[in-house]
Amino acid sequence: MTQHDPAELSPETFAALAAQLGVRLSAERLDELYPDVRALLARIAPLWDIDVSAVAPDEIGETARDVGGAA
Amino acid sequence: MSSDGTLTGGTLAELSARIRRREVSATEVVQAFIERTDELEPALGAYITRMSGEALAGARAADAEIAAGKYRGPLHGVPVAVKDIYWTEGVRTTSGSVIDADFVPERDATAVRRLREAGAVVIGKTSTVEFAFDPTGRNAHYGMPKNPWGPDRMPGGSSSGSAVAVASGMVPLALGTDTGGSIRIPAALCGITGIKPTFGLVSRSGITPLAYSLDTAGPMARTAEDAAIALSVLAGHDPSDPASAMTSAVDYTRGLDGGVRGVRIGVLSEYVWELMDPQVEAAFRKAMSVFEDLGASVEEVSVPEVEWTAVVSAAITTAEAAAVHGDRVLAEGERFDPAVRRRIESGFFVSAAAYVRAQRARVLLTRRMSEALERVDLIAMPTVPMPAPLREAESTVIGGVETPVREALLRITRIFNVTRMPAVSLPCGFSDDGLPVAFQIGGRAFDDAAVLRAAHAYQGATDWHTRRLPGA
Numbered sequence: 001m002t003q004h005d006p007a008e009l010s011p012e013t014f015a016a017l018a019a020q021l022g023v024r025l026s027a028e029r030l031d032e033l034y035p036d037v038r039a040l041l042a043r044i045a046p047l048w049d050i051d052v053s054a055v056a057p058d059e060i061g062e063t064a065r066d067v068g069g070a071a
Numbered sequence: 072m073s074s075d076g077t078l079t080g081g082t083l084a085e086l087s088a089r090i091r092r093r094e095v096s097a098t099e100v101v102q103a104f105i106e107r108t109d110e111l112e113p114a115l116g117a118y119i120t121r122m123s124g125e126a127l128a129g130a131r132a133a134d135a136e137i138a139a140g141k142y143r144g145p146l147h148g149v150p151v152a153v154k155d156i157y158w159t160e161g162v163r164t165t166s167g168s169v170i171d172a173d174f175v176p177e178r179d180a181t182a183v184r185r186l187r188e189a190g191a192v193v194i195g196k197t198s199t200v201e202f203a204f205d206p207t208g209r210n211a212h213y214g215m216p217k218n219p220w221g222p223d224r225m226p227g228g229s230s231s232g233s234a235v236a237v238a239s240g241m242v243p244l245a246l247g248t249d250t251g252g253s254i255r256i257p258a259a260l261c262g263i264t265g266i267k268p269t270f271g272l273v274s275r276s277g278i279t280p281l282a283y284s285l286d287t288a289g290p291m292a293r294t295a296e297d298a299a300i301a302l303s304v305l306a307g308h309d310p311s312d313p314a315s316a317m318t319s320a321v322d323y324t325r326g327l328d329g330g331v332r333g334v335r336i337g338v339l340s341e342y343v344w345e346l347m348d349p350q351v352e353a354a355f356r357k358a359m360s361v362f363e364d365l366g367a368s369v370e371e372v373s374v375p376e377v378e379w380t381a382v383v384s385a386a387i388t389t390a391e392a393a394a395v396h397g398d399r400v401l402a403e404g405e406r407f408d409p410a411v412r413r414r415i416e417s418g419f420f421v422s423a424a425a426y427v428r429a430q431r432a433r434v435l436l437t438r439r440m441s442e443a444l445e446r447v448d449l450i451a452m453p454t455v456p457m458p459a460p461l462r463e464a465e466s467t468v469i470g471g472v473e474t475p476v477r478e479a480l481l482r483i484t485r486i487f488n489v490t491r492m493p494a495v496s497l498p499c500g501f502s503d504d505g506l507p508v509a510f511q512i513g514g515r516a517f518d519d520a521a522v523l524r525a526a527h528a529y530q531g532a533t534d535w536h537t538r539r540l541p542g543a
Contacts, residue, residue: 048428
């Protein structure tokens with residue numbers, strides 16, 4: 001599985017991922033949550049197609065004031 | 072007196088002027104709104120906690136001060152409702168959750184404290200989606216308020232109760248919060264005016280957070296003028312909110328009558344129109360022609376990066392919601408609304424790399440929008456792409472395309488959350504079946520005065536904002 005290919009997120013992989021992340025949920029809860037997580041990861045997958053190289057990671061705290069505000 | 076002869080039918084500005092002139096007492100005003108709420112609340116369900124006793128005591132105190140020549144300003148003696156995620160000293164603040172059903176804060180949120188210091192009288196705590204995490208207005212614990220314009224229609228959320236209370240004449244002013252559209256969506260569906268201020272302009276201290284890099288707080292009222300009066304009190308630096316901007320006090324009513332002659336209004340040429348009810352688009356285009364008649368120019372602007380809005384917003388909001396509420400959802404998950412619980416839990420699975428990438432994309436999109444706002448002064452677009460959907464609808468058909476309701480509601484409003492720019496939503500018509508239709512005007516960061524000025528100019532030339540339900 002790649003980080004940006006949620007289609008490859010099997011239920012088993014999802015359960016293992018939850019354990020790795022320290023998300024302690026029952027098997028029943030994981031079953032309930034699986035479709036939602038898969039949908040969310042699919043929704044945000046296009047992030048990896050966006051060229052964000054113009055913004056350094058340490059610029060993400062930039063405030064609205066810095067981008068054209070008058071305050 | 073309002074045009075319909077009632078105290079509750081008036082705007083905040085009208086009521087305020089009458090209180091200042093002592094034509095009516097604050098007690099009479101507050102009593103009138105309490106009685107109207109007694110009449111309508113059982114059917115509409117806008118409030119989680121009413122504060123009638125405290126409000127009448129506050130109104131009497133306001134009358135005594137005014138009689139003694141200590142008039143505090145345009146909010147003195149005016150009733151206001153507060154979304155139930157704003158902390159209120161000594162009054163429970165549920166955040167729409169049963170987990171916090173008995174939470175009684177020891178202090179007011181900064182925004183509430185500022186309203187009280189300006190003499191406003193808090194009349195109740197309005198319904199909210201649990202932890203403000205849904206745009207429909209649904210709440211599994213306290214119920215979903217009814218949209219006054221159609222009891223079978225959703226009110227929008229998450230500031231559902233505040234919108235319903237203002238729209239039905241139960242209060243002239245209410246506070247909401249807006250992380251993805253939670254002021255503007257219910258304002259649009261309920262036919263009132265609401266502004267999401269520039270991020271950092273109004274303190275969030277003492278407001279239960281959802282997504283701290285997007286959360287904003289602001290007023291909901293009948294008119295842009297009323298919103299400007301309230302924002303003048305609410306705005307300003309607060310060291311207890313880490314994101315609070317170093318701004319000084321601004322009177323947003325000053326220059327409100329300046330009009331829009333010579334103002335350049337941009338209309339996005341992409342994204343917004345890919346999913347749009349033709350009735351909403353027609354009302355929006357008519358609104359733009361009103362601006363042209365008022366002397367503004369309207370032109371297309373292109374910001375292709377707005378296509379990223381939903382992706383960026385989803386990654387940031389879910390990750391931050393998990394950061395804020397994750398411990399409680401793991402410990403007491405069964406006490407959450409199941410849908411809200413899943414949304415929060417999903418945030419655990421947004422990787423740190425994805426979150427940072429979303430924030431980088433957010434900054435880049437903000438820069439592109441700022442560049443567009445060098446070519447034009449304002450950017451306008453519909454607030455939501457359709458009139459209020461049916462209450463229980465999970466999907467809706469827009470322009471022949473079946474779409475999930477949540478995604479449709481959030482689709483356009485989130486642009487101004489992600490870019491942290493101010494945007495005001497205001498009514499611009501009605502659908503064929505009598506439901507309000509609205510548009511929003513966005514502007515440069517910290518130029519909230521410009522979006523309010525344009526909205527006020529529009530409301531001076533149209534009467535959509537004056538349309539009332541019978542007796543409202």
